[in-house]
Amino acid sequence: MYTGNNILIKNGRLIDPANNVDQICDLFIKDGYVSEIGQLDNDCDHVIDATGKIISPGLIDVHVHFREPGDEEEETIASGSMAAVAGGFTSVVCMPNTKPAVDDATSIEFVHRMARQARKTFVYVMGAITQGRKGTDLAEMGLMQKAGAVGFTDDGAGIQDASIMTRALKYASMLDTVVSQHCQDLSLGSSGVMNSGYNSTVLGLPGMDPLAEEMMLWRDIQLVKRIGVRYHAQHISTAGSVKIIREAKQQGVPVTCEVSPHHLLLTDDCIYEYDTNYKVNPPLRTKADIAALREAIKEGVIDCLATDHAPHLKSEKELEFLAAPFGIASLECALSLYVKALIEPGIIDWPQLLALMTHKPASIIRIEKGTLAKGSIGDVTIIDPDAEYTINAEKFYSKSRNCPYHNWNVRAKVERTIVAGEVRYSAD
Numbered sequence: 001m002y003t004g005n006n007i008l009i010k011n012g013r014l015i016d017p018a019n020n021v022d023q024i025c026d027l028f029i030k031d032g033y034v035s036e037i038g039q040l041d042n043d044c045d046h047v048i049d050a051t052g053k054i055i056s057p058g059l060i061d062v063h064v065h066f067r068e069p070g071d072e073e074e075e076t077i078a079s080g081s082m083a084a085v086a087g088g089f090t091s092v093v094c095m096p097n098t099k100p101a102v103d104d105a106t107s108i109e110f111v112h113r114m115a116r117q118a119r120k121t122f123v124y125v126m127g128a129i130t131q132g133r134k135g136t137d138l139a140e141m142g143l144m145q146k147a148g149a150v151g152f153t154d155d156g157a158g159i160q161d162a163s164i165m166t167r168a169l170k171y172a173s174m175l176d177t178v179v180s181q182h183c184q185d186l187s188l189g190s191s192g193v194m195n196s197g198y199n200s201t202v203l204g205l206p207g208m209d210p211l212a213e214e215m216m217l218w219r220d221i222q223l224v225k226r227i228g229v230r231y232h233a234q235h236i237s238t239a240g241s242v243k244i245i246r247e248a249k250q251q252g253v254p255v256t257c258e259v260s261p262h263h264l265l266l267t268d269d270c271i272y273e274y275d276t277n278y279k280v281n282p283p284l285r286t287k288a289d290i291a292a293l294r295e296a297i298k299e300g301v302i303d304c305l306a307t308d309h310a311p312h313l314k315s316e317k318e319l320e321f322l323a324a325p326f327g328i329a330s331l332e333c334a335l336s337l338y339v340k341a342l343i344e345p346g347i348i349d350w351p352q353l354l355a356l357m358t359h360k361p362a363s364i365i366r367i368e369k370g371t372l373a374k375g376s377i378g379d380v381t382i383i384d385p386d387a388e389y390t391i392n393a394e395k396f397y398s399k400s401r402n403c404p405y406h407n408w409n410v411r412a413k414v415e416r417t418i419v420a421g422e423v424r425y426s427a428d
């Protein structure tokens, strides 16, 4: 008989990067919180044998798109939450580019309410920087923060106007919050659909200049230096961006950044058949960019990994390349993709990977999560690092199927996802 909320996880490789822990042991979760770690013999009805498995703090993704309100046929907060736990994520941060945009306190509360009802993963929200994400008038950032917004972004677009960005950064500084930017200067071209270069020329498709990303990133860093505010660069994709961030960090600028799985694994060579599942913003770049991003991860220049899970309808992705929407759905296979990109080639090891997916993203949005220290919330992901499987997008809990990794053979399977001491996902 099941008599309570307690779970005993036995004999796993417990990796808690925040506390430099990497050892075979047991973990006891009591009433939703981490209660004991060690060789345990607690009396418990719910025992999970984790022999050969990794016990990790619940994974955290600071960049996902759930499409509610507005495009519920693509993803709802409930379907996205289920996809999250299936991917091992116990906390995600929703972007505000819904319809309407999340640009006021009521909308923030709406997302929280739907997430509570879904009762899968913890869902945090970033509010829009500008009203309706139009880039012209600041939204009520203070009120949204009071309602629980963990940061601000107009993701899908960057703030083009430097004076608006200055005002946003000053407000954010006052509120001690983080501004998250999608770096893309549209004055260098707003009609591009893929990386500009040899492939875009051959395919006859309008290109997106790497400089459009780097120019906005560089501009923002100058503003951040002057104002003094936490700034996060979303989904950076070019070798040039790595260089800008590395230099800014050397100068002590409070900048952080994330990288998405597709920018570590795919290049614009993939677009030769005009498959729109490879259409994403920022676009897939080149082998040299992948090498620079991987090297930056090894060096510690990248602060976290984030999926930028961007679900879209099949009917929209079936449009011609020029007209199809940008985005890749990857929440449910992200961990395996990072393993392929970073662990298999020997760039980083498991503790380093998990740091980039747990306490490091937690510190960017300042939530007290991402560790298994005694007293922490019972958010745990159990991973079989050796399990091999084939990604099957048709079986995703996500409502969308726009996944270029369908049929890929990968490693590392999420076995169980425990959120606040409750098993919310189980692979079998």
Ligand SMILES: NC(=O)N[C@@H](CC(=O)O)C(=O)O
Pocket (backbone or CB within 6 Å): 065, 097, 155, 156, 157, 182, 279, 280, 281, 282, 308, 310, 311, 325, 326, 327, 328
């Ligand atoms: N990344 C994408 O290609 N698309 C995102 C928007 C974004 O993250 O910029 C989306 O909302 O679909």
Ligand SMILES: [Zn+2]
Pocket (backbone or CB within 6 Å): 155, 156, 157, 182, 234, 235, 281, 282
């Ligand atoms: Zn973006």
Ligand SMILES: [Zn+2]
Pocket (backbone or CB within 6 Å): 063, 064, 065, 095, 155, 156, 308, 310
């Ligand atoms: Zn995004």
